[in-house]
Amino acid sequence: NTAIPATLTAAAQEIEELRKTIHYHSHRYYVLDNPEISDAEFDSLLRRLIAIETAFPSLITPDSPSQRVGGVPAEGFDRVAHLTPMLSLGNAFSAGELRAFDARVRNGLDGAAAEYVVELKIDGLAINLVYQNGRLVRGATRGDGTYGEEVTANIRTIRSVPLVLNADDDIPPLLEVRGEVYMPRREFDRLNRLREMSGEPLMANPRNAAAGSIRQLDPKITAERALDIFIHGLGTEEGLGVATHAAMFEKLQRLGFKVNPHYQVFDNIEDVIAYCESWAEKRVDLPYDIDGLVIKVNSLASQRLLGSTAKDPRWAIAFKFPAEQAAT
Numbered sequence: 001n002t003a004i005p006a007t008l009t010a011a012a013q014e015i016e017e018l019r020k021t022i023h024y025h026s027h028r029y030y031v032l033d034n035p036e037i038s039d040a041e042f043d044s045l046l047r048r049l050i051a052i053e054t055a056f057p058s059l060i061t062p063d064s065p066s067q068r069v070g071g072v073p074a075e076g077f078d079r080v081a082h083l084t085p086m087l088s089l090g091n092a093f094s095a096g097e098l099r100a101f102d103a104r105v106r107n108g109l110d111g112a113a114a115e116y117v118v119e120l121k122i123d124g125l126a127i128n129l130v131y132q133n134g135r136l137v138r139g140a141t142r143g144d145g146t147y148g149e150e151v152t153a154n155i156r157t158i159r160s161v162p163l164v165l166n167a168d169d170d171i172p173p174l175l176e177v178r179g180e181v182y183m184p185r186r187e188f189d190r191l192n193r194l195r196e197m198s199g200e201p202l203m204a205n206p207r208n209a210a211a212g213s214i215r216q217l218d219p220k221i222t223a224e225r226a227l228d229i230f231i232h233g234l235g236t237e238e239g240l241g242v243a244t245h246a247a248m249f250e251k252l253q254r255l256g257f258k259v260n261p262h263y264q265v266f267d268n269i270e271d272v273i274a275y276c277e278s279w280a281e282k283r284v285d286l287p288y289d290i291d292g293l294v295i296k297v298n299s300l301a302s303q304r305l306l307g308s309t310a311k312d313p314r315w316a317i318a319f320k321f322p323a324e325q326a327a328t
Ligand SMILES: NC(=O)c1cnc(N)c2cc(Br)sc12
Pocket: 087, 088, 089, 119, 120, 121, 122, 123, 124, 126, 180, 232, 233, 294
């Protein structure tokens, strides 16, 4: 392997190139699930970056890919206020309730037809991310919707959470996004097998396992859990420049966020119902748990027109599958 650069300038130059390359390949592997290089090549890039940063510590910045696994364990979590409160969702348990939701929406839009985006409802832990000038500055749990726990160090260990946004699209100066952190079922089973072998109590389900992993005081423990995230909503934003929820998803993906690929746009509630019901069976083939689907009015202007109650948006609803019968 080649020698460490001799000067600070040469080191800064190579560090910048390595960070861009590592960010690119990390996005391909963890967000697009479509790597171009081998794990060994990726590891050697990261090792080279760490070697140069170790030789020139003044060049280390928080958004370096080498800084994903945080520092010392926290004493506790600070309470932070979300820029825009995180709402919950009303629930529909039948096709009839979805038709009633559609009638309320069209009534609220003075009879105009509504276009809907339908997304999988991930059974994980709601998380709020804030980016300033394209850099991740904070990650927080939902908490009570207004205040959450500051868990940035743990969020940074999730490889599909970008530490910096892709510049091939104009980057909004301020961006708050919501997502669901989840533990893939294969990882849940792996962790429980380890617990079984060491006689520790098993984790109940992937959602609890994800919540427990995010609430670890030591980021190094969080980093050992293969958590993942799907970004699905917006909070405060300046300059995102999109008119529909579907266009927002396209923009967020160009910025480097991981968005669940199974979202679809429909222009009538019957097609929404058919899609929702099709997932009651299909969900067993997913590598993660879902507990239903989320139906949202696609037009952001219509969302604003419909507004929210104190608790829930009037422009969205969850379609819930029957709760899993407790294993008898
Ligand atoms: N796609 C989505 O909007 C979505 C997915 N999964 C979830 N657990 C939730 C929760 C709310 Br609130 S929205 C949402």
